[in-house]
Amino acid sequence: MTHCTARQEILGTLRKSLHREDLPQNQISILQNRLNQPERHIIPKQAQGSHGALVALFVSKAEAAQASVTRLQSMKDIPSEVAQIAAGYNYPALAHLPQQCALNELDWPRAQVRTTSGTPTQDCPLGVTDCFAGIAESGTIMVHSGQGRPHALNLVPDTLIVVVTTAQIIGAYEDAFDLARQRFQPHTWPRIVSWITGPSRTADIAGIILFGAHGSRRAHILLVDSDDIKQQE
């Protein structure tokens, strides 16, 4: 098969170029170790502040990337905030949520917002999602795919609202990966881990920055102080 010969030939050429045969066993263990216990390189100082400083950094970086940030005290405030955002854009009061997500437990009827889930269709005005973490160093939201969590929901809605709690804010990219390595095993690693920083944009028309190229035209972040979703009536 060409596949096998191409593979062998490329690896053979590489070893010839490196003036060696297969790596010796001790070198392989060193490399294996480098993969299994990933070392950290330089972490920007500003990503290593106190938690309070990181939350402030997250907000300022997200806003610099043209996301809007609204701070809420309680998870219970989310439905009415979403209703307001939907009304502001003249959207129907319909929020597309991930199916397996605590946001579903909120009292949406009281805010007169209907909810739906599943893979969004071509026309999806409003998506609301929770997230895995908020990364302060660049004002980034980290999401992942999984059961009831279509990746399309992070891209297709005209307006994407992301809920993040202050406790979820971490400093650096490496902190985000550490969290993911704790949560997932190598064999349960999600298909998609995605970092989203502000709304979709392009400069492909004469260098002019325009929002809403293919992904969301607008990104709203609801930064919630207390993760009190379970305590609601």
Place this chain on the structure above:
Amino acid sequence: MMHEPTSDALPAQARKALKNTKLQSVLEAVGQLFPLVRQAAVEKLPEFDALRDVAAQIKDHTFANLDFYLEAFEEKVERFGGHVHWARTAEEARQIVYTICKQEKARKVIKGKSMITEEIDLNAYLEDHDLEVVETDLGEYIIQLRGERPSHIIGPALHLTQKQISETFVEKHEALDPTRSMEDPQDLLNEAREILRKHFFTADIGITGANMLVAETGSAVVVSNEGNGGLSMTMPKTHIVVTSLDKIVPTLNDAATILRLLARSATGQELTTYSTFITGPKRAEDTDGPENFHVVLLDNGRSNMIGTEFQDVLRCIRCSACLNHCPVYTSIGGHAYGWVYPGPIGAALTPQLLGLKQARHLPNASTFCGKCEEVCPMRIPLTKMMRYWREKEFERHLTPGTTRFGLGAWAFLARNPRLYRLLSACAAWVLKKAAGRKGRLVHLPLAGGWTNARDMPAPEGKTFLNLWQDQKKDAAP
């Protein structure tokens, strides 16, 4: 129809570009805007230069153990049911992709932006085999409609004005009202968004490139500001990553270091809007995603560059900083270079990929100002590489006779300092006389390239050495 490179016609193409006023107005903006936004982003990250050193070390370490990391990556991809295909040549890579399309009985392919698919001219190949190929990056979509190739690595349609783009849309989007408003650039974007969104939902295959591959998890990293990459890898039933073997890094942490450099160097952003790590196909419990996941690993001569003085060029992350800061690129634009990789990175890489006979002009299209090297986030010694190619060109007698004669004469004089001094003193005197009282020369034999565009300031009659000796005498007590 497949594209043939035209790098051997660079001088004529450059002359044409210099006379193209539309292009010149756009290039001026490129040369001004990009360096400004990059500088602003770099200043906000005190660790930037230290990160560049680390990033270069990461890649050097990876290359020294490339066989190990590629095999580790392959194992992880296969663990999730994905497939890795190794391609020695561009032709092999094209065939692998086409075979997958055939297996899937595909009719429509959507694509995210990918330089490797440009390198292997994949679109033309698939179209020749009756597949519909739709580019989804807005810039790539625009040039696909116009039948052009990218002129810039991250801004493929940067050579076009808004008016040219709206004319293209009116001509190609035939179903729409030809008198519709196109004044606002947002109108153009909305039109393309609507058309392309339908394609995302109806394509059989999604092809993307990869900015990096991560051995730790078997992930491909794709960054995109538009979000087209994310949709291309999520909506169709099959996702094919077409990439090259130099893109690999060992761990996610290594990728993080490089991501801190990439967007800042490219667009002056701290991070691209969407930075996505894709690992294998849709899981059994997943709500969406492709059932099939393939990675095509292209070699195309790269494995021969490992361990040579050209290994460093493989560190490139395609940020375009070297183009944006290059006085030659910002004067002639990308198309003049005649192939996929323009500017300094093209001058270093293209001779290796296409051969020096086709690409010999590229390393000469440089003022050696060194700005490219100064801004390269991966610290690639670009001028050293261009100099190397110039030497090779001379050795292989690819340089034209007149240039060889000139270089030979110069070398002879430089090795005979007395003769050099005598001749340069004569020349200074002659030029002074010829210039007369104006002190400037309007025409100069053998230097028409200079005097066609501006006057040559004449020497004042003495050589540098004469002046130096005079000054030493004056300074003596």
